[in-house]
Amino acid sequence: MSIRDRLSGNEAIATAMRQINPDVFAMFPITPSTEIPQYFAQYVADGKVDTEFICVESEHSAMSACLGAEAAGGRAVTATSSAGLSYMNEVLYVAGSLRLPVVLAVSCRALTGPININHDYSDSLAERDSGFIQLYAENNQEVYDNYLMAHRIAEHPDVRLPLMVCEDGFITSHAIENIEIEDDTAVKSFVGEYKPENYLLKEENPLAVGPYGVSGYYMEARVAQAHAMINAKRVIKEVAADFEKTFGRHYDLIEEYHMDDAEIAMVIMGSSAGTAKACVDELRGQGIKAGLIKVRVIRPFPAEEIAASLSGCKAVAIMDKSEGFSACGGPLFAECAGACINMDARPKMIDIVYGLGGRDFTVAAAKSVYERLGEIARTGQTGPVYVHMGQREV
Amino acid sequence: MKQAKDINEQIPWQEMTVGCEIYEPGTSRLTKTGEWRSKTPEWIEDKCKQCVLCAPFCPDASIPVKDGKRSEFDYEHCKGCGICIKVCPFDAIKWKEE
Amino acid sequence: MAYNLKEEMNKEERFHAGHRLCAGCAAGIVCRAMMRAVNPEDKAVICNATGCLEVSSFQYPYTAWEDSYIHTAFENASATASGVEAAYNVLKRKGKIAEDKEIKILAIGGDGGTYDIGFQSLSGALERGHDFTYFCYDNNAYMNTGTQRSSATPRFASATTTPAGVESVGKKQVQKDLTQIVVAHGSPYVAQTTLFGNMKDFHEKAHRAIYKKGATFVNVLTPCPRGWQYPAENLLEITKAAIDTCVWPLYEVVEGEYRLTYEPKKKLPVEEFMRLQGRFNHCFKPGNEWTIEAAQEYVDKKWDELLSKCV
Numbered sequence: 001m002s003i004r005d006r007l008s009g010n011e012a013i014a015t016a017m018r019q020i021n022p023d024v025f026a027m028f029p030i031t032p033s034t035e036i037p038q039y040f041a042q043y044v045a046d047g048k049v050d051t052e053f054i055c056v057e058s059e060h061s062a063m064s065a066c067l068g069a070e071a072a073g074g075r076a077v078t079a080t081s082s083a084g085l086s087y088m089n090e091v092l093y094v095a096g097s098l099r100l101p102v103v104l105a106v107s108c109r110a111l112t113g114p115i116n117i118n119h120d121y122s123d124s125l126a127e128r129d130s131g132f133i134q135l136y137a138e139n140n141q142e143v144y145d146n147y148l149m150a151h152r153i154a155e156h157p158d159v160r161l162p163l164m165v166c167e168d169g170f171i172t173s174h175a176i177e178n179i180e181i182e183d184d185t186a187v188k189s190f191v192g193e194y195k196p197e198n199y200l201l202k203e204e205n206p207l208a209v210g211p212y213g214v215s216g217y218y219m220e221a222r223v224a225q226a227h228a229m230i231n232a233k234r235v236i237k238e239v240a241a242d243f244e245k246t247f248g249r250h251y252d253l254i255e256e257y258h259m260d261d262a263e264i265a266m267v268i269m270g271s272s273a274g275t276a277k278a279c280v281d282e283l284r285g286q287g288i289k290a291g292l293i294k295v296r297v298i299r300p301f302p303a304e305e306i307a308a309s310l311s312g313c314k315a316v317a318i319m320d321k322s323e324g325f326s327a328c329g330g331p332l333f334a335e336c337a338g339a340c341i342n343m344d345a346r347p348k349m350i351d352i353v354y355g356l357g358g359r360d361f362t363v364a365a366a367k368s369v370y371e372r373l374g375e376i377a378r379t380g381q382t383g384p385v386y387v388h389m390g391q392r393e394v
Numbered sequence: 395m396k397q398a399k400d401i402n403e404q405i406p407w408q409e410m411t412v413g414c415e416i417y418e419p420g421t422s423r424l425t426k427t428g429e430w431r432s433k434t435p436e437w438i439e440d441k442c443k444q445c446v447l448c449a450p451f452c453p454d455a456s457i458p459v460k461d462g463k464r465s466e467f468d469y470e471h472c473k474g475c476g477i478c479i480k481v482c483p484f485d486a487i488k489w490k491e492e
Numbered sequence: 493m494a495y496n497l498k499e500e501m502n503k504e505e506r507f508h509a510g511h512r513l514c515a516g517c518a519a520g521i522v523c524r525a526m527m528r529a530v531n532p533e534d535k536a537v538i539c540n541a542t543g544c545l546e547v548s549s550f551q552y553p554y555t556a557w558e559d560s561y562i563h564t565a566f567e568n569a570s571a572t573a574s575g576v577e578a579a580y581n582v583l584k585r586k587g588k589i590a591e592d593k594e595i596k597i598l599a600i601g602g603d604g605g606t607y608d609i610g611f612q613s614l615s616g617a618l619e620r621g622h623d624f625t626y627f628c629y630d631n632n633a634y635m636n637t638g639t640q641r642s643s644a645t646p647r648f649a650s651a652t653t654t655p656a657g658v659e660s661v662g663k664k665q666v667q668k669d670l671t672q673i674v675v676a677h678g679s680p681y682v683a684q685t686t687l688f689g690n691m692k693d694f695h696e697k698a699h700r701a702i703y704k705k706g707a708t709f710v711n712v713l714t715p716c717p718r719g720w721q722y723p724a725e726n727l728l729e730i731t732k733a734a735i736d737t738c739v740w741p742l743y744e745v746v747e748g749e750y751r752l753t754y755e756p757k758k759k760l761p762v763e764e765f766m767r768l769q770g771r772f773n774h775c776f777k778p779g780n781e782w783t784i785e786a787a788q789e790y791v792d793k794k795w796d797e798l799l800s801k802c803v
């Protein structure tokens with residue numbers, strides 16, 4: 001039986017970790033993810049888990065220790081944010097290429113500088129090509145649920161890829177919400193045991209991991225990894241279907257909100273989607289055909305699903321909560337524009353970069369975006385494609 | 395489980411091991427590094443006192459020892475570095491005349 | 493049990509032929525000896541830093557290792573080993589590895605991956621006290637990329653980033669004394685060794701380190717024929733000169749207690765070590781005599797310091 005409990009996103013993740021009881025947790029503190037290992041340290045202190053909890057001296061070592069532990073045959077987890085994730089960068093790619101299904105919780109936070117502890121996606125989206133699967137959440141319930149699904153997706157034999165469970169720093173990580181927590185045994189049985197076929201500590205045969213790969217093999221290894229990410233799309237849906245059967249909550253690669261007949265739409269991620277949905281409700285009340293796509297999975301990128309969903313739209317705003325410094329749009333814009341490139345009739349598409357370093361995103365701000373989309377839909381004129389929103393300027 | 399002998403630069407990506415893992419010990423022996431050799435050490439058995447001092451100093455594990463006695467070089471792997479020649483206190487290893 | 497070379501050489505090989513280290517590379521000798529120091533009935537997991545050894549001993553699909561092996565990156569062999577050790581502990585606790593089964597966790601890296609870029613990771617793992625042994629094959633420079641200076645390069649050695657020239661006598665700084673830094677971490681067993689004699693010194697230290705509970709460290713002077721510029725067959729002449737000049741003193745520190753394991757009958761002048769290697773050639777040119785004097789002065793000072801610590 002599930003229970004209702006008031007938990008922050010960080011505590012929800014720590015709770016899911018406790019229920020899953022991973023073999024190794026290598027931690028290094030950084031705001032705002034620090035609470036996750038803190039909660040977990042208490043579970044260790046109270047004998048609630050069997051986990052080896054190691055307090056390493058950097059995020060780079062945290063991920064490196066996870067690689068060692070996972071290859072050795074254990075289920076390894078860690079958590080980080082911002083500069084910590086950047087510091088892990090090198091070894092994130094190694095996790096992907098060694099096909100080690102480490103699960104990493106990320107409380108997404110702006111990158112320096114200036115140094116800032118608040119939310120945007122400049123940390124996690126900078127790692128979108130690292131080979132990690134990336135799941136994003138709108139609220140605490142989704143963070144918890146994503147974490148319950150994480151190990152099964154990552155460890156699936158057709159996938160075997162590391163995975164990030166991303167939540168919005170402070171907004172989700174620290175805000176307390178009433179959420180549904182599943183029963184410990186139900187979680188354990190849903191997630192299952194980690195049983196890798198080969199591992200460093202296996203009795204029957206040795207395992208050698210992490211070779212030098214000459215050109216004659218490198219391309220093939222990367223293609224295999226790329227196919228694992230393609231497979232992940234199917235597996236994420238399968239695990240979500242089983243999750244729904246078990247716990248009753250529905251998940252998919254994207255969430256479509258009033259997209260059936262939408263003429264203008266936003267593509268958005270994370271907690272901002274909640275704000276934008278309130279705006280859509282308001283606009284629908286006025287008879288405006290507004291809709292919204294919330295992207296839950298950034299890797300693998302649900303390109304076909306997004307293109308199909310946008311196919312009836314006239315104007316679309318891609319909402320980027322990180323700056324890519326490409327001088328022509330943020331990372332989500334580039335992905336979504338790419339997703340739509342082969343559509344017969346493409347909607348007009350603009351990029352709105354907003355909310356950097358914790359800058360507020362309000363219903364009124366969402367409304368101004370839809371107003372502009374309405375204008376584009378009426379006139380067929382896109383106007384400036386790449387704009388920032390919410391900043392002071394002359 | 396896939397074996398190293400069946401992995402080569404002609405096989406398709408689907409037939410490579412996941413994450414380029416290898417599941418057997420010592421597959422390097424399939425690489426015949428003896429081909430690198432420009433000079434060749436020669437063991438003069440008559441002079442050899444079987445002290446086996448040469449054996450641990452071979453970087454390429456190419457001086458086999460069994461029951462406390464060395465035998466002929468593993469020329470498939472010996473790279474001809476000559477360390478053993480200098481290690482031998484009895485001049486029982488010398489460069490082969492080419 | 494007393495060291496017996498024949499018995500050691502009767503053991504099954506655990507670092508196999510066919511690796512791609514250069515001809516005469518002493519790292520191959522180090523790896524073979526390191527693996528002989530693991531009891532035959534025990535298994536091992538080797539965690540290797542990026543470097544010559546890594547690209548040479550596991551080039552897909554060819555591993556030179558009999559035991560399990562993992563390479564992840566350059567600077568993190570100790571952190572990777574920490575994770576392996578943590579998993580070993582928990583899997584044992586959960587009964588997934590038999591109680592009587594012993595698996596030794598070894599990390600190995602060159603001086604670049606140990607003294608320099610891997611230093612933080614090493615320091616962290618030492619402080620946490622994971623049960624593993626770190627072997628540094630110190631060849632005094634970044635050899636895999638072509639002999640760039642490292643903090644382990646001795647003063648006056650010509651490296652490709654500290655070349656000798658009209659305005660330069662090679663590297664300006666002395667070698668970082670990593671062994672002492674490891675001792676300062678409170679590691680239960682720390683040793684310096686190299687390859688000489690019948691390998692007894694190496695073997696005994698390696699065995700003690702591997703079977704001592706906790707994070708232990710063995711620093712092995714490992715000559716590189718290319719980087720040090722000497723004919724490969726002269727290996728033992730070089731290592732012998734290193735220990736007889738006291739450029740590389742042999743000692744161990746057990747639970748903080750220093751013990752000298754080799755004292756040269758006659759301490760040789762440092763130039764006996766330097767003249768064997770092309771990297772010091774410029775020191776013997778007229779006008780550069782002072783470099784040899786300065787090198788001697790430094791070696792003498794370090795040797796005296798060490799002697800005063802030894803019981």
